[in-house]
Amino acid sequence: MDFEVWWLLGIPLFFSLGWIAARVDIRQLISDTRTLPRGYFKGLNFLLNDQDDKAIDAFIEIVQLDPEAIELHFALGNLFRRRGETERAIRVHQSLLARPDLPDDQKVQAQYELGQDFFKAGLLDRAEEAFQQLIGGIYEPQARKSLLEIYQREKEWARAIEAAGSLQESGAGSRQKEIAQFYCELAQDELVQNRFDHALEMLEKAIATDRSNVRASILTGDVFLKQGHPEKAINAWVKVEQQSVPHVALVAQRLMDAYRQLGKLKEGLDLLKSFLEQAPSVDLLEVAYKAALELGLTQEANQMVKDELKRTPTLLGLDKLLDVRMMEAPAELRPELGVVKNLVSGYAHKFARYQCAHCGFKARQYYWHCPGCNGWDTYSPRRTEELSVMN
Numbered sequence: 001m002d003f004e005v006w007w008l009l010g011i012p013l014f015f016s017l018g019w020i021a022a023r024v025d026i027r028q029l030i031s032d033t034r035t036l037p038r039g040y041f042k043g044l045n046f047l048l049n050d051q052d053d054k055a056i057d058a059f060i061e062i063v064q065l066d067p068e069a070i071e072l073h074f075a076l077g078n079l080f081r082r083r084g085e086t087e088r089a090i091r092v093h094q095s096l097l098a099r100p101d102l103p104d105d106q107k108v109q110a111q112y113e114l115g116q117d118f119f120k121a122g123l124l125d126r127a128e129e130a131f132q133q134l135i136g137g138i139y140e141p142q143a144r145k146s147l148l149e150i151y152q153r154e155k156e157w158a159r160a161i162e163a164a165g166s167l168q169e170s171g172a173g174s175r176q177k178e179i180a181q182f183y184c185e186l187a188q189d190e191l192v193q194n195r196f197d198h199a200l201e202m203l204e205k206a207i208a209t210d211r212s213n214v215r216a217s218i219l220t221g222d223v224f225l226k227q228g229h230p231e232k233a234i235n236a237w238v239k240v241e242q243q244s245v246p247h248v249a250l251v252a253q254r255l256m257d258a259y260r261q262l263g264k265l266k267e268g269l270d271l272l273k274s275f276l277e278q279a280p281s282v283d284l285l286e287v288a289y290k291a292a293l294e295l296g297l298t299q300e301a302n303q304m305v306k307d308e309l310k311r312t313p314t315l316l317g318l319d320k321l322l323d324v325r326m327m328e329a330p331a332e333l334r335p336e337l338g339v340v341k342n343l344v345s346g347y348a349h350k351f352a353r354y355q356c357a358h359c360g361f362k363a364r365q366y367y368w369h370c371p372g373c374n375g376w377d378t379y380s381p382r383r384t385e386e387l388s389v390m391n
Contacts, residue, residue, distance in 0.1 A: 070096065070106060077113055086121035093117055105138075112139045115146060124150050141172055152374065157182045157189075180210035181368060181376045187219050191226070199223050214240055214247045215368055215377070221254060230258040238271075245279040247381045250366060252287040265295055273304070280312045282352075282383060354379045 077092035093114040096102060102110070115130030128150050134143035144167050151160035161182045164175040183206035190199035200223055206216040221236035237251040237258075252272055259268030272288040285308050292301035353362040356379055361372030363379075370378050 070102070074106075074109065074113065077117070081113075081117055081120050084120075086117050089117040090114065090121070108134065108137055108139055112142060115143070119146060119150065124154060141167070141170060144170070145172070149374075155185070157185045176210045177213070178376050180206040180213040180216065183209065184213070184215045184219055184368070187216075187223075191219065191223055194226070196223050196227055212243050213377075214243050214250075217243060218251055218254075221251065221258075225254070225258060230261045233258050241275065241278075244381075245275070246281065248275045248279060249281040249283040249381050252284045256287055256291050265291060269295065269297075276304070276308070280308060281381075282308075282312075283381075353384045354381075355384045 073092055073096055077089045077096075080086070080089035080092060093110050096110040097107060097114065111130060112134055115127050115134070118124070118127035118130055128147060131143040131146050131150075134140060144163060148160060148163040148167065151157075151163055161179055164179050164182065167173075168175040168179075183202045187199045187202035187206065190196075190202060200220065203216045203220050203223070206213050207220075210216075217236055217239045221233040224230075224232035224236060234255060237255055240247050240251050252275070255271065256265070256268050259265055259271075269288060269291045272284060272291065276284050276288060285304065289301050289304060292298075292304065353364060354366050355362045356367075356370040356372055356375065358375040358378040359370060359373035361370055362384065363371070366381065367379055369376055
């Protein structure tokens with residue numbers, strides 16, 4: 001019982017001690033705050049209100065009055081860079097690096113910021129040099145990421161592979177998908193130069209790095225077709241179905257071209273029809289429809305279009321159905337159908353876009369590397385309208 005009474009008596013004492021400590025901290029905070037220049041708070045307020053111009057003016061005034069305000073130099077340099085005034089940002093960070101009294105940790109920070117300035121200014125050689133100097137220090141992960149961006153922008157794919165591998169080994173997360181895409185870029189360069197063996201070697205490395213890489217399978221088929229081996233090309237492209245069924249739309253025309261070379265167009269059409277049952281696609285339908293007409297299978301071609309429109313009602317499908325109706329309609333009705341078709345075609349083509357799943361960038365053609373966010377393999381092989389209907 002006595003123990004409990006003592007605890008009760010001690011509570012006011014602990015409360016009083018806490019109150020005294022808090023008062024001391026508050027007084028110290030007020031004292032520190034009073035020593036800060038008034039312009040600091042003005043600049044901070046402008047920053048919070050996204051008024052970068054006025055914030056810069058306020059910070060410049062402070063820096064002129066107190067050249068020792070290193071943190072404000074960093075803030076000022078970053079503001080210049082954010083506004084696109086890279087020359088001024090570079091001067092600020094270079095002046096910091098030139099200071100003999102700058103502590104080592106802030107010297108490294110200034111070096112990193114300077115690299116960012118050069119990168120933003122498009123001075124990639126100087127940015128690379130700045131980031132290379134940070135390897136082995138506390139800014140190594142950030143420097144390696146920046147170096148990877150530089151190598152991608154300069155299309156130095158071999159160096160990009162090395163940089164991505166180093167990042168992966170450092171524990172910065174898996175880079176397998178990116179590395180596989182870099183090998184594909186190398187393979188594509190070799191294919192353009194007709195160096196087929198080198199291209200296949202790069203593609204084997206891409207698939208070994210990422211077995212789900214659809215692009216590697218597509219390019220492998222392209223190499224075989226250029227070498228005059230349509231059977232091998234077909235085998236490579238058919239593997240796309242095992243990796244990602246929706247992506248077969250990207251190889252549909254290639255498959256039909258190879259089957260045409262072999263004189264087996266009907267076999268190719270049957271394959272596309274089986275793909276169409278698994279993965280509805282306007283692009284896939286377009287290739288199958290034309291192949292059926294080429295074989296003289298008009299009724300089968302028309303039925304494919306009707307079935308597909310019932311399954312996936314889109315303007316793109318309706319546009320194709322109107323093609324069918326135009327062929328079937330009496331001559332006197334064709335002008336009216338033509339007007340309707342032109343109207344539908346105009347709207348349909350507006351929706352005939354591929355869209356990046358990461359940033360939403362839309363494009364008429366399919367990209368492996370998004371022009372908007374620079375992400376790899378972020379596009380769906382289906383058009384935006386198809387995706388909206390399926391969702």
